[in-house]
Amino acid sequence: MTILRFAGHYLEMVVSMFVGMFALGPVWSWAVPGLSDHPDAAAMVMAVNMSIGMALWMRIRKHSWSHIGEMCAWMTAPFVVLLVPYWTGLISGDTLMTAGHILMFPAMLVPMLRTHDGH
Template sequence: MTTTETPNTRKLARFVGHYVEMVVAMLVGMMVLDPLWPAGWTARADVGAVVMATDMTVAMVLWMAVRRHSWPRIAEMAAVMYLPFLALLVPYWFDALSGSALMVAGHVIMFPLMLAAMLWRRSDYWH
C-alpha cells in the first residue's frame, strides 16, 4: 500500500471495479447470447427488451457466481436488471411509451438501480 492509498480507497476501488465488471459482463452477454435467439423474436420492442434484459442478466449472474457472490445478492441484482423493463412494459402496452423509449429508459434506470442495490448491500461489494 502506498502512502496515499488508504484502506477505504482500496475498498472504493474494489466497489467501482465490481460495478465495471458487471457492466462488462452485461455487454458480453448481449453480444454472445443475442445471436442464439430465434430470428424475429426481437422484432417487437417488448419482447426485445425482455430478451436483452435476459442476455445481460444471464452473463452478469454467471460472473457474480464466478466471483463467489452469495445467491441472495445474485438474485437481488438479477431482479434489479429486469425491474425497469417490467415496469415500463405497462406504459408501452398502453401506447404511452414508444419502443425506443422503452429500451432507452430501461437501460437508463437499470444502471442507477444496480448502483443503489450495491450501496444498500455495500458490505457485500467492498471486498
C-alpha cells in the same frame, strides 16, 4: 471497501452484462426470427441475456445465489416497469429500450450500495 474498488466491482457487472448480451443475442435472433419486431419481448430477452452474463460472473466471484437473484431483479426491474406504458401506447419501443438501459445502471446500485453498507 474503497470507492475505487467499489467502482471496479460495478464495472465488472457492466462488462459481464454486455458480454451476456452480445454472446446470447445472436442465439435468440437465430432461434426466434422476428424477435426485434416485438420491442417488449426483445427488451425482456436482452435483459435476461444481460442477467445471465452478470450472474455467471457473480457466481465466479463467489456471490451467494440470493445476492445474484437480487441483483438480476434490480437490473431487470426498469424494463418490467416500462412494459406498462409501452403496452398502453404511452412510450415507443425505442423509448422502452433506451429508458430501460438508462435506468438499469442506477437500479443496479441499490443492492450494491446496500451490500457495501453491510445491511
